[in-house]
Amino acid sequence: MKQLSARRGRPKDSALIERRRDSILAAASRIFAAKGYPDTDIQEIADRSGVAKGTVYLYFSSKEELFLATVDRAMRSLSERISAATEAIEDPIDRLEMGVKTYFAHFRENPAHAELLIIERAEYRDRKTPTYIEHKRVNCTRWEPIYESLIEMGRIRQMPVDRIIRVTSDLMYGTMFTDHFLEKKRTPEEQATDVLDVVFHGILTPAECRRRKLRGA
Known part of the structure; x- marks a missing residue:
């Protein structure tokens, strides 16, 4: 500042x-x-x-400093809102679910924040690390111990935590921007339900998972 x-x-x-x-x-x-x-x-x-x-x-x-400060402010407000919505939730999976819902609610209520991210990408394509990615790296640290504890409890299957975070955050990011560009009228709850259903339950039936495991797939 x-x-x-x-x-x-x-x-x-x-x-x-x-x-x-x-x-x-x-x-x-x-x-x-x-x-x-x-x-x-x-x-x-x-x-x-x-x-x-x-x-x-x-x-x-400068104008550039002002613009980049607006993008930083948008991302800080997202992070603060997710923290406030999730900090009192004890069950880790419920906390993850609320975090996803709050993410979509924030961008639905603040479409200008999505536009700022788009503008930053268009105007500063050579910038080494976009503001969204800077904040994503910091924010991921809050979810790492949650996923680790869920794996230890046997509630999530064994897999690299950074892989879970990367795939889930990419899915959320893509969903947010796709709906923003197409002006879809899905509610944040509907967006979150789609993402969480695929992430938590997958698309294969248990029988198909067993069949693929037997095949060594």
Whole structure:
């Protein structure tokens, strides 16, 4: 976060600084998502957030820095929402289920966040690690011990935890974007049910699984 210095003789109001920064980011998120990166003007963001254009540059040194901060803010809000929705759930499988449902609910209620991820990919194709992937790597650490405990309890079959997380998160990511692009009207609960049914139960019957095992498949 860019640090602002207080005027000499006046104490710095950190709460006001944070509120103003978030107001700028909220306005920027909506405008970037609606207009795209090239057509977004900093003056419009300033007007929408009720500050002078120069004030925006006190918080963010460039349009690029501001845009990337909006994407980071979107991903942080997703992570915080999932944490809040799952932290009090004791059963690990119920916690995983709620995490998936909350993921889809977040993007359904905040379609601008999906648009920001699309814009970042379009405008910064050479960026080594997109913001979504940065946050995904951090967030995966919260699920690793949950999957490990479920394997130890015999509730999930033995397999690499990173494989489970990779496949499940890719399925969620693809489902979210497919529905976003096609403007499907499936509810977050319906999206989660489809993903969880395939991930938890698979598509083969127990008899077919046994037959393939006997074949060595």
